[in-house]
Amino acid sequence: MVTRTASARYEGLGKDGKGFITTQSGVLSESRYGFGTRFENEPGTNPEELVAAAHAGCFTMALGFALAKAGYTAGTLNTEAKVTLDKDGDGFKVTKSALSLTATVDGIGSDEFAKIAEEAKAGCPISKLLNAEVTLEHTLN
Structure with a gap:
């Protein structure tokens, strides 16, 4: 594909x-x-930052498409992903990606929004890729 x-x-x-x-x-x-x-805090990027960007982007797009499929036509979605790198024996492991979403979607109720958001989190290809805990907190304005 x-x-x-x-x-x-x-x-x-x-x-x-x-x-x-x-x-x-x-x-x-x-x-x-x-x-x-x-x-440390030197200028530049790192693998975890790039995974966080990929996860935030993937989830937000998946949610946008899921909301459109459910018939919603207007809104704004803002997602932050926090990827945690923990010590794992002699090395390290990404253990968590915590998604934090703030959304405004015209005409949607909070229960329906929560259901669609959880499905988007589970269905997002980057969520499926990660061998880590994936969490989602959301605020619907």
Whole structure:
């Protein structure tokens, strides 16, 4: 169906290494990543941030399409994803992606909205990809 690509290059090893990420679309082009961007606050990106962006985008789009399929035509959806990286033995593991949604959807009731949002969370391809706890909190204005 659809295949998307990205590439990463790491020059040097360990903490002293410097990484560069490029995406097929060019939105990221030689974007810096490494120990400092992952575990400290250096400028650049990191894998968990990119997973959070992918999950927020995927879920929000899935919900938008689900609401349209249910007959709703106007609204705004804002999602933040917080991806947690925890120690796992000698390494690390992504253990959670917490979605936080604020939405305005004309004409929808809170029970129906909650049901559609939970279905979108479960059906989102990135939710299905993650081997981690996926949670959703939402506010309907």
